[in-house]
Amino acid sequence: MIKIPQLSKSYGEFKVLNIQNFAITKGLYWIQGVNGAGKSTFLKVISGLISFDGDSLIDDISIKKSPIAYRKKITYCEAEPEFPDFLTQKDLLHFVAKARGAEQKQINYLQTVLGTKAYENQPVGSYSSGMLKKTGLLLAFLGKPSIILLDEPFTAIDYQSVDNLIGLVKEYQATYNSTFLVTSHIDTGHYHLPFDKVYKIEDKKILEVE
Amino acid sequence: MNSLKVLIRSLVRTFYMTNIGFFLVVLYFAFFLMRATEHIALATAIATSLSLTLLTLLLWTVYWVKAIGFIYKTLNTGAYLFLRKLALYSKVKQFLLLFVVLYIIGKPAWAYAVFISFFNFRHETYGLFMLMMTFLMAANTFAVFAIMYQLKRPIREPSLGLWHKFISKKFSLPYPLWYIRHLFIHEPMLAFLSKTGSLLLLSATFYLFETDVYDWRLLGVGTLFSFTINSMLIYNYYEFNIKNYWVCNLPRTHPQITFSTLITNAVLFLPETLFILFHLPQSVAFINWGGLLLFQTILSYFLFSSLFFKPIAKEYYGKRIFYLMVLLIFVLMYSSPLLIVNLILFAFGSWAMGNYYKLSTNNQ
Numbered sequence: 001m002i003k004i005p006q007l008s009k010s011y012g013e014f015k016v017l018n019i020q021n022f023a024i025t026k027g028l029y030w031i032q033g034v035n036g037a038g039k040s041t042f043l044k045v046i047s048g049l050i051s052f053d054g055d056s057l058i059d060d061i062s063i064k065k066s067p068i069a070y071r072k073k074i075t076y077c078e079a080e081p082e083f084p085d086f087l088t089q090k091d092l093l094h095f096v097a098k099a100r101g102a103e104q105k106q107i108n109y110l111q112t113v114l115g116t117k118a119y120e121n122q123p124v125g126s127y128s129s130g131m132l133k134k135t136g137l138l139l140a141f142l143g144k145p146s147i148i149l150l151d152e153p154f155t156a157i158d159y160q161s162v163d164n165l166i167g168l169v170k171e172y173q174a175t176y177n178s179t180f181l182v183t184s185h186i187d188t189g190h191y192h193l194p195f196d197k198v199y200k201i202e203d204k205k206i207l208e209v210e
Numbered sequence: 211m212n213s214l215k216v217l218i219r220s221l222v223r224t225f226y227m228t229n230i231g232f233f234l235v236v237l238y239f240a241f242f243l244m245r246a247t248e249h250i251a252l253a254t255a256i257a258t259s260l261s262l263t264l265l266t267l268l269l270w271t272v273y274w275v276k277a278i279g280f281i282y283k284t285l286n287t288g289a290y291l292f293l294r295k296l297a298l299y300s301k302v303k304q305f306l307l308l309f310v311v312l313y314i315i316g317k318p319a320w321a322y323a324v325f326i327s328f329f330n331f332r333h334e335t336y337g338l339f340m341l342m343m344t345f346l347m348a349a350n351t352f353a354v355f356a357i358m359y360q361l362k363r364p365i366r367e368p369s370l371g372l373w374h375k376f377i378s379k380k381f382s383l384p385y386p387l388w389y390i391r392h393l394f395i396h397e398p399m400l401a402f403l404s405k406t407g408s409l410l411l412l413s414a415t416f417y418l419f420e421t422d423v424y425d426w427r428l429l430g431v432g433t434l435f436s437f438t439i440n441s442m443l444i445y446n447y448y449e450f451n452i453k454n455y456w457v458c459n460l461p462r463t464h465p466q467i468t469f470s471t472l473i474t475n476a477v478l479f480l481p482e483t484l485f486i487l488f489h490l491p492q493s494v495a496f497i498n499w500g501g502l503l504l505f506q507t508i509l510s511y512f513l514f515s516s517l518f519f520k521p522i523a524k525e526y527y528g529k530r531i532f533y534l535m536v537l538l539i540f541v542l543m544y545s546s547p548l549l550i551v552n553l554i555l556f557a558f559g560s561w562a563m564g565n566y567y568k569l570s571t572n573n574q
Contacts (some may be wrong), residue, residue, distance in 0.1 A: 011367060016339060048364055049364060050365045050367070051364040051367070067363070067364075068297055068298065071297065072298055082289040082291075083292060084219075084289050085523060085525075087219065091219075092292060094213065094216070095293075096292060098297065099297075100295070100298065139292065181564075
C-alpha cells in the first residue's frame with residue numbers, strides 16, 4: 001500500500017523526520033507523538049503537499065515520478081483547515097469534487113452525515129473552528145481515495161460529529177477499502193476505532209508501538 | 211458556482227485587491243500627471259519605434275513576473291492550499307482555466323496594447339503590432355505553463371541562502387531594524403520594486419511641479435501616491451510582527467512600541483524623505499515643507515497601527531488603502547496644513563496602537 005524506502009525532511013537546518021524502510025498495508029493506523037514530534041509534517045510530506053528528500057510510493061506509484069497519479073490516490077485533512085473567507089462551503093465542494101471525480105449524490109450524503117448542509121451557502125469567514133474542521137473533513141472524504149490522512153480529526157468537533165466521523169471511517173473501509181492514517185497526541189481509545197497498528201513518531205523516526 | 215469563478219475570486223480578485231496601490235498609481239499617472247496629448251505622443255512613439263516597443267514589452271514582462279510570483283505565493287498560502295487540487299483536473303481543463311485567469315490579470319497590458327495598436331495601424335507599423343500581440347499571447351501561455359508546473363510540484367520552503375546567512379551572521383541589529391533586515395533577506399524584490407516605483411513617481415511629480423504654476427498640493431498628492439506604492443511594505447511589516455515577534459509578547463511599554471515603530475517606518479521611508487529634502491522647492495511654506503518630509507513616515511505609522519487595531523486579511527487591505535487615499539486626497543485638496551494632518555494621523559495611530567496594546571494585555 002504505502003512504501004517509504006527512505007524519507008527525510010528538514011526545516012532549514014533542523015531535521016524533523018528521518019525515516020527508513022517504512023511500509024503499511026491496507027488498514028487503520030494511529031500515529032502518536034508529542035507536540036512538535038513531526039506528525040503533521042509526516043502527513044503533509046506523504047500527501048505530496050510539501051517537499052522532502054527520498055521517495056514515497058502508493059501501490060508502487062512514486063510521488064517523485066508520477067506526482068499526479070500519486071496525489072489522486074490520497075487525501076489529507078489538516079489539523080486546522082483554512083479557506084478563503086469569501087468562499088462558501090458550496091464553492092469549495094464544487095472545486096474539490098471536480099478534482100476528485102465526486103458526484104453530487106456523494107456530496108449530499110457526506111453533508112448529511114457530517115451535518116454541514118445548513119451552512120453550505122455561508123461564507124467561510126463566518127465559520128467557527130468546528131465548522132471549518134467539518135468542512136475540511138468533508139473535502140477529504142470526497143471521491144474514492146485509497147488513503148485518507150486525518151490530522152487530529154477529533155479536535156474542535158462535537159461528540160455527535162465524532163460518532164458520525166467514526167461511522168464514516170468504518171464505512172469507507174468497508175465500501176472503498178480505504179486506508180486511514182490518523183494522528184493524535186491524545187489517547188483515542190475511547191473513540192472505539194479498531195486500529196490495526198499504532199505508530200509513534202519519536203526522535204525523527206517512526207516506530208511501531210507494541 | 212463553477213471552478214472558473216472560484217479561481218477568479220481566489221486569484222484574480224485577490225491580485226487586484228492586493229495590488230490596488232500599484233493600480234492607483236497607474237491611474238494617477240494616466241489621469242493626473244499625463245495630459246491627453248502626452249498619452250497620444252507616447253503611444254505614437256511606442257508604435258513607431260522598435261526600441262520603445264521593446265521597452266514596453268520589458269515593463270510588461272515585469273508585470274507578468276509579478277503576477278506569476280503572486281499566484282505562486284498564493285498557492286502556497288494556508289487558506290488557498292485547496293487550489294492545488296487544480297493539478298488533479300485534466301491538463302486541457304487546467305490550461306483553459308488558468309489561461310482565462312491570467313488573461314484577466316493581464317488585462318491592463320492587453321488594454322494598453324489595444325490603445326497602441328490604433329497608432330500602429332495609423333502609422334502602418336504592422337510588424338510592431340504583431341510583435342506586441344505575439345508577446346502578450348506568449349506571456350499569457352508561458353505563465354499558464356509555469357503555474358501548471360508549480361501545481362504539480364510540492365511546496366518548497368525557502369531555504370537559507372548565502373545572502374541570508376551572511377546578513378544574519380554579520381549584523382546583530384537593534385529591534386527597530388529587525389524588519390528592515392527581514393525585508394532585505396526575504397523580500398528584496400518587493401523592497402526594490404516599491405522603492406524604485408516610489409522614487410520614480412516622486413521625481414515625476416517634482417519635475418511636473420517645476421513646469422507650471424502648481425502649488426504644494428500637487429507635491430502632497432504625489433507623495434501620497436508614492437506612499438501607496440509602498441503600502442504592501444506596511445502590510446509585510448505587520449505580518450512580520452504578527453508571525454515572528456508578536457508585539458504583545460514583548461515586555462515593552464506603549465511609548466517604547468511607538469518609538470521603535472516610528473524608527474522602523476522612518477528607515478523604511480528614508481529614500482523618499484531624502485529625495486523630498488533635497489528637491490523641495492523653497493516656495494513651499496515651512497508648515498507644509500516639514501509636513502511633506504514626515505508625511506510618509508507618519509502615514510505608515512497610522513496604517514500600521516490601524517492594522518493592529520482592526521486586523522484585516524490581505525485581500526481586503528487594498529480597500530482600506532483606497533478609502534484612506536480618497537480621504538487624504540480630499541483633505542489635501544482643501545489645503546489642510548500637512549503638519550496638522552500629520553499630527554492628527556499620529557494621534558489616531560498612537561491611540562489605535564495603545565488601545566490594541568491595552569486590550570491584548572488585559573486578555574492575557
